Amino acid sequence: MLDSIPRTLVSAIVKIVIWIVPVIYLIRLIEQRNAFSYLRLRQNDRKGLKWAGWGSVVFIFYFVVVNFSVLEQVDFQLGFNQWLNTILLVGITEEIVFRGFILRKLMDSFRFWVANAITALLFVSIHFPIWFYKDMFGFPYVLGSILNVFVMGIIFGFVYKKSNSLWSVIILHSLYNLLVTVFY
Template sequence: MGEFLIDLKVNKNYIWVYFIAFYTLWCIRELWLNLYLDSIDSVPGAVTSAIIKIIIWVIPVILLVIIMEKRNPFSYLGLLYNVKNGLKWIGWASLVLLFYSILNITLLKNSIDFQLELREWLNVVLLVGITEEIVFRGFLLRKLMDSFRFWIANAITALLFVSIHFPIWFYKGQFEFPYIFSSILTVFVLGIIFGFIYKKSKSLWSVIIIHSLYNLLVSLFY
Protein backbone atom coordinates (compact mmCIF):
# COMPACT_ATOMS: atom_id res chain seq x y z
CA MET A 1 0.00 0.00 0.00
CA GLY A 2 2.83 2.39 0.90
CA GLU A 3 4.61 1.72 -2.39
CA PHE A 4 1.39 2.39 -4.28
CA LEU A 5 0.96 5.78 -2.56
CA ILE A 6 4.57 6.72 -3.33
CA ASP A 7 4.11 5.75 -6.98
CA LEU A 8 0.86 7.76 -7.12
CA LYS A 9 2.58 10.83 -5.64
CA VAL A 10 5.49 10.56 -8.05
CA ASN A 11 3.09 10.18 -10.97
CA LYS A 12 1.24 13.37 -9.96
CA ASN A 13 4.32 15.47 -9.22
CA TYR A 14 6.62 14.63 -12.12
CA ILE A 15 4.92 17.22 -14.35
CA TRP A 16 6.26 19.98 -12.09
CA VAL A 17 9.80 18.61 -12.34
CA TYR A 18 9.30 18.48 -16.10
CA PHE A 19 7.97 22.05 -16.26
CA ILE A 20 10.85 23.51 -14.21
CA ALA A 21 13.41 21.76 -16.42
CA PHE A 22 11.52 22.74 -19.56
CA TYR A 23 11.18 26.38 -18.45
CA THR A 24 14.89 26.60 -17.67
CA LEU A 25 15.80 25.30 -21.12
CA TRP A 26 13.27 27.66 -22.70
CA CYS A 27 14.82 30.69 -20.97
CA ILE A 28 18.27 29.60 -22.16
CA ARG A 29 16.94 29.33 -25.72
CA GLU A 30 15.43 32.82 -25.53
CA LEU A 31 18.71 34.21 -24.17
CA TRP A 32 20.46 32.59 -27.13
CA LEU A 33 17.94 34.20 -29.49
CA ASN A 34 18.61 37.57 -27.90
CA LEU A 35 22.37 37.21 -28.40
CA TYR A 36 22.18 35.85 -31.96
CA LEU A 37 18.93 37.37 -33.22
CA ASP A 38 20.42 38.58 -36.52
CA SER A 39 21.58 35.08 -37.49
CA ILE A 40 18.14 33.60 -36.70
CA ASP A 41 16.69 35.37 -39.75
CA SER A 42 18.89 33.28 -42.04
CA VAL A 43 17.67 29.90 -43.31
CA PRO A 44 20.16 27.85 -41.22
CA GLY A 45 19.41 29.98 -38.15
CA ALA A 46 15.64 29.63 -38.53
CA VAL A 47 15.88 25.86 -39.03
CA THR A 48 18.27 25.48 -36.08
CA SER A 49 15.91 27.47 -33.87
CA ALA A 50 12.99 25.27 -34.97
CA ILE A 51 14.91 22.05 -34.25
CA ILE A 52 15.89 23.29 -30.79
CA LYS A 53 12.26 24.15 -30.06
CA ILE A 54 11.09 20.66 -31.05
CA ILE A 55 13.80 19.08 -28.86
CA ILE A 56 12.85 21.22 -25.86
CA TRP A 57 9.06 21.07 -26.24
CA VAL A 58 7.85 17.96 -28.03
CA ILE A 59 10.32 15.11 -27.52
CA PRO A 60 10.33 15.23 -23.67
CA VAL A 61 6.51 15.12 -23.61
CA ILE A 62 6.39 12.09 -25.89
CA LEU A 63 9.00 10.28 -23.78
CA LEU A 64 7.21 11.14 -20.51
CA VAL A 65 3.88 9.83 -21.80
CA ILE A 66 5.54 6.60 -22.93
CA ILE A 67 7.58 6.09 -19.73
CA MET A 68 5.35 7.54 -16.99
CA GLU A 69 1.86 7.03 -18.40
CA LYS A 70 2.69 3.90 -20.40
CA ARG A 71 0.36 5.13 -23.13
CA ASN A 72 0.49 5.84 -26.84
CA PRO A 73 1.53 9.54 -26.81
CA PHE A 74 -0.49 10.46 -29.91
CA SER A 75 -3.63 8.95 -28.43
CA TYR A 76 -2.98 10.39 -24.95
CA LEU A 77 -2.41 13.92 -26.27
CA GLY A 78 -5.58 13.89 -28.39
CA LEU A 79 -3.95 13.78 -31.80
CA LEU A 80 -5.73 10.70 -33.14
CA TYR A 81 -9.41 11.14 -32.31
CA ASN A 82 -12.35 13.51 -32.84
CA VAL A 83 -10.87 15.05 -35.97
CA LYS A 84 -14.36 15.80 -37.33
CA ASN A 85 -15.43 17.56 -34.13
CA GLY A 86 -12.13 19.44 -34.15
CA LEU A 87 -12.83 20.69 -37.67
CA LYS A 88 -16.19 22.06 -36.51
CA TRP A 89 -14.48 24.14 -33.82
CA ILE A 90 -11.85 25.27 -36.31
CA GLY A 91 -14.66 26.48 -38.57
CA TRP A 92 -16.29 28.55 -35.83
CA ALA A 93 -12.96 29.97 -34.71
CA SER A 94 -12.09 30.86 -38.33
CA LEU A 95 -15.26 32.95 -38.55
CA VAL A 96 -14.28 34.81 -35.38
CA LEU A 97 -10.75 35.40 -36.71
CA LEU A 98 -12.21 36.57 -40.04
CA PHE A 99 -14.31 39.11 -38.15
CA TYR A 100 -11.17 40.14 -36.26
CA SER A 101 -9.37 40.67 -39.58
CA ILE A 102 -12.19 42.77 -41.03
CA LEU A 103 -12.26 44.85 -37.85
CA ASN A 104 -8.51 45.44 -38.09
CA ILE A 105 -8.70 46.54 -41.72
CA THR A 106 -11.84 48.69 -41.58
CA LEU A 107 -12.16 50.26 -38.14
CA LEU A 108 -8.61 50.09 -36.81
CA LYS A 109 -7.08 50.91 -40.22
CA ASN A 110 -4.25 48.39 -39.73
CA SER A 111 -2.24 47.28 -42.75
CA ILE A 112 -1.36 43.73 -43.75
CA ASP A 113 2.19 42.63 -44.46
CA PHE A 114 2.40 39.22 -46.14
CA GLN A 115 6.18 39.44 -46.44
CA LEU A 116 6.97 37.51 -43.30
CA GLU A 117 10.48 36.21 -42.76
CA LEU A 118 11.22 32.49 -42.71
CA ARG A 119 11.78 32.64 -38.97
CA GLU A 120 8.26 34.00 -38.47
CA TRP A 121 6.60 31.47 -40.79
CA LEU A 122 8.47 28.54 -39.26
CA ASN A 123 8.78 29.43 -35.59
CA VAL A 124 5.83 31.77 -35.01
CA VAL A 125 3.11 30.41 -37.30
CA LEU A 126 3.75 26.76 -38.15
CA LEU A 127 5.57 25.38 -35.11
CA VAL A 128 4.08 27.43 -32.29
CA GLY A 129 0.63 25.88 -32.56
CA ILE A 130 2.02 22.36 -32.61
CA THR A 131 4.68 22.66 -29.92
CA GLU A 132 2.85 24.88 -27.45
CA GLU A 133 -0.43 22.98 -27.65
CA ILE A 134 1.25 19.60 -27.25
CA VAL A 135 2.89 20.86 -24.05
CA PHE A 136 0.11 22.95 -22.52
CA ARG A 137 -3.25 21.58 -23.59
CA GLY A 138 -2.28 18.08 -24.69
CA PHE A 139 0.02 17.30 -21.76
CA LEU A 140 -0.12 19.74 -18.82
CA LEU A 141 -3.87 20.38 -18.90
CA ARG A 142 -4.51 16.68 -19.46
CA LYS A 143 -2.39 15.79 -16.40
CA LEU A 144 -3.74 18.56 -14.17
CA MET A 145 -7.29 17.41 -14.87
CA ASP A 146 -6.36 14.17 -13.09
CA SER A 147 -5.98 16.16 -9.85
CA PHE A 148 -8.23 19.22 -10.26
CA ARG A 149 -11.58 20.17 -11.70
CA PHE A 150 -11.39 21.39 -15.28
CA TRP A 151 -11.64 25.13 -14.67
CA ILE A 152 -8.98 25.05 -11.94
CA ALA A 153 -6.70 22.94 -14.13
CA ASN A 154 -7.41 25.24 -17.08
CA ALA A 155 -6.57 28.37 -15.05
CA ILE A 156 -3.29 26.84 -13.80
CA THR A 157 -2.38 25.83 -17.34
CA ALA A 158 -3.21 29.32 -18.64
CA LEU A 159 -0.95 30.87 -15.97
CA LEU A 160 1.89 28.54 -16.94
CA PHE A 161 1.20 29.48 -20.57
CA VAL A 162 1.61 33.16 -19.63
CA SER A 163 4.90 32.44 -17.85
CA ILE A 164 6.66 31.16 -20.97
CA HIS A 165 6.09 34.52 -22.65
CA PHE A 166 8.01 36.42 -19.97
CA PRO A 167 11.50 35.81 -21.45
CA ILE A 168 10.15 36.66 -24.94
CA TRP A 169 8.69 39.97 -23.78
CA PHE A 170 11.84 40.69 -21.78
CA TYR A 171 14.38 40.31 -24.59
CA LYS A 172 12.10 42.13 -27.06
CA GLY A 173 11.88 45.09 -24.69
CA GLN A 174 8.12 44.66 -24.20
CA PHE A 175 8.23 44.03 -20.46
CA GLU A 176 7.24 47.57 -19.57
CA PHE A 177 4.51 48.79 -17.23
CA PRO A 178 1.61 49.33 -17.69
CA TYR A 179 1.58 47.75 -21.18
CA ILE A 180 2.72 44.36 -19.90
CA PHE A 181 -0.60 43.93 -18.07
CA SER A 182 -2.58 43.92 -21.32
CA SER A 183 -0.17 41.34 -22.78
CA ILE A 184 -0.50 39.10 -19.73
CA LEU A 185 -4.30 39.38 -19.78
CA THR A 186 -4.48 38.62 -23.52
CA VAL A 187 -2.31 35.50 -23.27
CA PHE A 188 -4.14 34.30 -20.16
CA VAL A 189 -7.55 34.67 -21.83
CA LEU A 190 -6.25 32.89 -24.94
CA GLY A 191 -4.98 30.06 -22.72
CA ILE A 192 -8.42 29.74 -21.11
CA ILE A 193 -10.12 29.71 -24.53
CA PHE A 194 -7.71 27.13 -25.98
CA GLY A 195 -8.25 24.90 -22.95
CA PHE A 196 -12.04 25.20 -23.26
CA ILE A 197 -11.94 24.32 -26.97
CA TYR A 198 -9.66 21.36 -26.26
CA LYS A 199 -12.07 20.03 -23.63
CA LYS A 200 -15.13 20.49 -25.83
CA SER A 201 -13.63 19.18 -29.07
CA LYS A 202 -11.49 16.47 -27.40
CA SER A 203 -9.11 17.02 -30.30
CA LEU A 204 -5.71 18.67 -29.98
CA TRP A 205 -5.71 19.48 -33.69
CA SER A 206 -8.49 22.01 -33.16
CA VAL A 207 -6.42 24.17 -30.81
CA ILE A 208 -3.21 23.60 -32.79
CA ILE A 209 -4.74 25.05 -35.96
CA ILE A 210 -6.67 27.82 -34.18
CA HIS A 211 -3.52 28.84 -32.29
CA SER A 212 -1.50 28.94 -35.52
CA LEU A 213 -4.20 30.95 -37.33
CA TYR A 214 -4.27 33.48 -34.50
CA ASN A 215 -0.48 33.86 -34.57
CA LEU A 216 -0.59 34.30 -38.34
CA LEU A 217 -3.08 37.15 -38.08
CA VAL A 218 -1.10 38.84 -35.30
CA SER A 219 2.04 38.58 -37.46
CA LEU A 220 0.29 39.94 -40.58
CA PHE A 221 -1.26 43.05 -39.04
CA TYR A 222 0.91 45.97 -38.05
Protein backbone atom coordinates in the same frame (compact mmCIF):
# COMPACT_ATOMS: atom_id res chain seq x y z
CA MET B 1 17.79 35.31 -46.81
CA LEU B 2 19.74 32.13 -47.53
CA ASP B 3 21.95 32.81 -44.51
CA SER B 4 18.93 32.82 -42.22
CA ILE B 5 17.53 29.50 -43.47
CA PRO B 6 20.04 27.34 -41.52
CA ARG B 7 19.37 29.43 -38.37
CA THR B 8 15.64 29.06 -38.91
CA LEU B 9 15.95 25.29 -39.28
CA VAL B 10 18.19 25.03 -36.21
CA SER B 11 15.62 27.05 -34.24
CA ALA B 12 12.88 24.69 -35.43
CA ILE B 13 14.87 21.62 -34.41
CA VAL B 14 15.64 23.13 -31.01
CA LYS B 15 11.93 23.85 -30.44
CA ILE B 16 11.04 20.25 -31.24
CA VAL B 17 13.82 18.82 -29.05
CA ILE B 18 13.10 21.10 -26.07
CA TRP B 19 9.30 21.06 -26.20
CA ILE B 20 8.00 17.91 -27.87
CA VAL B 21 10.58 15.20 -27.17
CA PRO B 22 10.36 15.56 -23.35
CA VAL B 23 6.56 15.45 -23.46
CA ILE B 24 6.56 12.30 -25.57
CA TYR B 25 9.10 10.76 -23.18
CA LEU B 26 7.02 11.72 -20.10
CA ILE B 27 3.85 10.30 -21.62
CA ARG B 28 5.55 7.01 -22.35
CA LEU B 29 7.20 6.95 -18.92
CA ILE B 30 4.30 8.14 -16.72
CA GLU B 31 1.21 7.15 -18.68
CA GLN B 32 2.75 4.20 -20.51
CA ARG B 33 0.65 5.03 -23.53
CA ASN B 34 1.13 6.05 -27.12
CA ALA B 35 1.83 9.79 -27.11
CA PHE B 36 -0.32 10.56 -30.17
CA SER B 37 -3.34 8.88 -28.63
CA TYR B 38 -2.77 10.42 -25.20
CA LEU B 39 -2.41 13.90 -26.70
CA ARG B 40 -5.62 13.35 -28.67
CA LEU B 41 -3.96 13.71 -32.02
CA ARG B 42 -5.59 10.53 -33.35
CA GLN B 43 -9.23 11.04 -32.46
CA ASN B 44 -12.13 13.37 -33.07
CA ASP B 45 -10.54 14.82 -36.20
CA ARG B 46 -13.87 15.97 -37.64
CA LYS B 47 -15.06 17.50 -34.38
CA GLY B 48 -11.67 19.17 -33.93
CA LEU B 49 -11.75 20.59 -37.45
CA LYS B 50 -15.30 21.86 -36.90
CA TRP B 51 -14.22 23.72 -33.74
CA ALA B 52 -11.12 24.99 -35.53
CA GLY B 53 -13.25 26.20 -38.44
CA TRP B 54 -15.71 28.14 -36.30
CA GLY B 55 -12.94 29.52 -34.10
CA SER B 56 -11.05 30.60 -37.21
CA VAL B 57 -14.07 32.50 -38.49
CA VAL B 58 -14.34 34.32 -35.15
CA PHE B 59 -10.60 35.15 -35.02
CA ILE B 60 -10.50 36.38 -38.63
CA PHE B 61 -13.64 38.49 -38.15
CA TYR B 62 -12.24 40.00 -34.94
CA PHE B 63 -8.84 40.83 -36.45
CA VAL B 64 -10.29 42.28 -39.64
CA VAL B 65 -12.84 44.45 -37.84
CA VAL B 66 -10.48 45.69 -35.11
CA ASN B 67 -7.47 46.20 -37.31
CA PHE B 68 -9.15 47.86 -40.26
CA SER B 69 -11.38 50.06 -38.13
CA VAL B 70 -8.86 50.99 -35.43
CA LEU B 71 -5.25 50.21 -36.30
CA GLU B 72 -5.29 50.18 -40.10
CA GLN B 73 -1.94 48.42 -40.41
CA VAL B 74 -1.32 45.15 -42.17
CA ASP B 75 1.98 43.53 -43.13
CA PHE B 76 1.79 40.53 -45.43
CA GLN B 77 5.60 40.35 -45.76
CA LEU B 78 6.29 37.15 -43.85
CA GLY B 79 9.64 35.42 -43.96
CA PHE B 80 10.46 31.73 -43.78
CA ASN B 81 11.36 32.01 -40.08
CA GLN B 82 7.99 33.58 -39.22
CA TRP B 83 6.09 30.92 -41.16
CA LEU B 84 8.00 28.00 -39.69
CA ASN B 85 8.85 29.07 -36.14
CA THR B 86 6.26 31.69 -35.20
CA ILE B 87 3.18 30.37 -36.95
CA LEU B 88 3.50 26.64 -37.59
CA LEU B 89 5.77 25.26 -34.86
CA VAL B 90 4.66 27.48 -32.00
CA GLY B 91 1.07 26.30 -32.45
CA ILE B 92 2.19 22.68 -32.48
CA THR B 93 4.80 22.77 -29.71
CA GLU B 94 2.94 24.96 -27.23
CA GLU B 95 -0.34 23.11 -27.65
CA ILE B 96 1.27 19.71 -27.24
CA VAL B 97 2.86 20.89 -23.99
CA PHE B 98 0.10 23.05 -22.52
CA ARG B 99 -3.24 21.61 -23.63
CA GLY B 100 -2.16 18.12 -24.68
CA PHE B 101 -0.03 17.33 -21.63
CA ILE B 102 -0.23 19.87 -18.77
CA LEU B 103 -3.98 20.55 -18.96
CA ARG B 104 -4.69 16.87 -19.41
CA LYS B 105 -2.57 15.94 -16.36
CA LEU B 106 -4.06 18.71 -14.21
CA MET B 107 -7.56 17.51 -15.06
CA ASP B 108 -6.67 14.26 -13.29
CA SER B 109 -6.47 16.22 -10.02
CA PHE B 110 -8.62 19.33 -10.50
CA ARG B 111 -11.92 20.33 -12.03
CA PHE B 112 -11.61 21.54 -15.61
CA TRP B 113 -11.85 25.28 -14.93
CA VAL B 114 -9.21 25.18 -12.18
CA ALA B 115 -6.91 23.08 -14.36
CA ASN B 116 -7.56 25.40 -17.31
CA ALA B 117 -6.77 28.52 -15.26
CA ILE B 118 -3.51 27.01 -13.96
CA THR B 119 -2.54 26.00 -17.49
CA ALA B 120 -3.37 29.47 -18.81
CA LEU B 121 -1.18 31.05 -16.10
CA LEU B 122 1.68 28.74 -17.03
CA PHE B 123 1.05 29.64 -20.68
CA VAL B 124 1.41 33.33 -19.77
CA SER B 125 4.66 32.63 -17.93
CA ILE B 126 6.42 31.24 -21.01
CA HIS B 127 5.77 34.52 -22.82
CA PHE B 128 7.76 36.62 -20.31
CA PRO B 129 11.16 35.87 -21.90
CA ILE B 130 9.79 36.85 -25.33
CA TRP B 131 8.45 40.14 -23.96
CA PHE B 132 11.79 40.86 -22.25
CA TYR B 133 13.77 39.96 -25.37
CA LYS B 134 11.62 42.12 -27.64
CA ASP B 135 11.64 44.98 -25.11
CA MET B 136 7.86 44.77 -24.76
CA PHE B 137 7.77 44.48 -20.98
CA GLY B 138 6.95 48.12 -20.31
CA PHE B 139 3.95 49.22 -18.32
CA PRO B 140 1.02 49.28 -19.24
CA TYR B 141 1.66 47.26 -22.43
CA VAL B 142 2.66 44.16 -20.49
CA LEU B 143 -0.64 44.10 -18.55
CA GLY B 144 -2.60 43.97 -21.80
CA SER B 145 -0.29 41.25 -23.10
CA ILE B 146 -0.67 39.18 -19.92
CA LEU B 147 -4.46 39.48 -20.05
CA ASN B 148 -4.56 38.68 -23.78
CA VAL B 149 -2.37 35.56 -23.47
CA PHE B 150 -4.27 34.39 -20.38
CA VAL B 151 -7.63 34.74 -22.18
CA MET B 152 -6.26 32.95 -25.24
CA GLY B 153 -5.02 30.15 -22.95
CA ILE B 154 -8.50 29.85 -21.41
CA ILE B 155 -10.10 29.80 -24.87
CA PHE B 156 -7.65 27.19 -26.20
CA GLY B 157 -8.29 25.00 -23.13
CA PHE B 158 -12.07 25.32 -23.55
CA VAL B 159 -11.89 24.40 -27.24
CA TYR B 160 -9.62 21.45 -26.42
CA LYS B 161 -12.12 20.16 -23.86
CA LYS B 162 -15.13 20.64 -26.13
CA SER B 163 -13.54 19.22 -29.27
CA ASN B 164 -11.58 16.46 -27.49
CA SER B 165 -8.94 16.96 -30.18
CA LEU B 166 -5.60 18.70 -30.00
CA TRP B 167 -5.81 19.53 -33.71
CA SER B 168 -8.48 22.14 -33.06
CA VAL B 169 -6.24 24.20 -30.77
CA ILE B 170 -3.11 23.65 -32.85
CA ILE B 171 -4.92 25.13 -35.84
CA LEU B 172 -6.44 27.99 -33.82
CA HIS B 173 -3.14 28.83 -32.13
CA SER B 174 -1.26 28.85 -35.45
CA LEU B 175 -3.97 30.97 -37.08
CA TYR B 176 -3.94 33.38 -34.13
CA ASN B 177 -0.15 33.76 -34.43
CA LEU B 178 -0.51 34.34 -38.18
CA LEU B 179 -3.11 37.05 -37.60
CA VAL B 180 -1.03 38.73 -34.89
CA THR B 181 2.03 38.63 -37.19
CA VAL B 182 0.12 40.09 -40.15
CA PHE B 183 -1.92 42.71 -38.30
CA TYR B 184 0.55 43.99 -35.69
